Amino acid sequence: MLPCGIKQLTGFDCPGCGFQRSLLSLLKGDFIQSFEYYPPLTLIIALMFVLILHLFLDLKYGATILKWLFITTNVAVLINYIVKMLSLTS
Numbered sequence: 001m002l003p004c005g006i007k008q009l010t011g012f013d014c015p016g017c018g019f020q021r022s023l024l025s026l027l028k029g030d031f032i033q034s035f036e037y038y039p040p041l042t043l044i045i046a047l048m049f050v051l052i053l054h055l056f057l058d059l060k061y062g063a064t065i066l067k068w069l070f071i072t073t074n075v076a077v078l079i080n081y082i083v084k085m086l087s088l089t090s
Helices: 006-008 020-025 030-039 041-057 063-089
Strands: none
Touching: 020 030, 020 041, 030 041, 041 063
């Protein structure tokens, strides 16, 4: 696994910490463990899937779908980060 540069410099997790472990768990077929490591991964995969579909098939509402998926994914990453930071302090 690649070390997190932000965590090495500051000692705090970054908003993406857990992504690698989550992806590896997902590739091994352990969906529950993957979700526990990094819940926004499913939204990131959906975003990439729709992006590729839109690039190749020029979906009618692709840009709108991508916009809302992007916003939803970023909100999920932010919420995940806040929950992680709050659980570390308690």
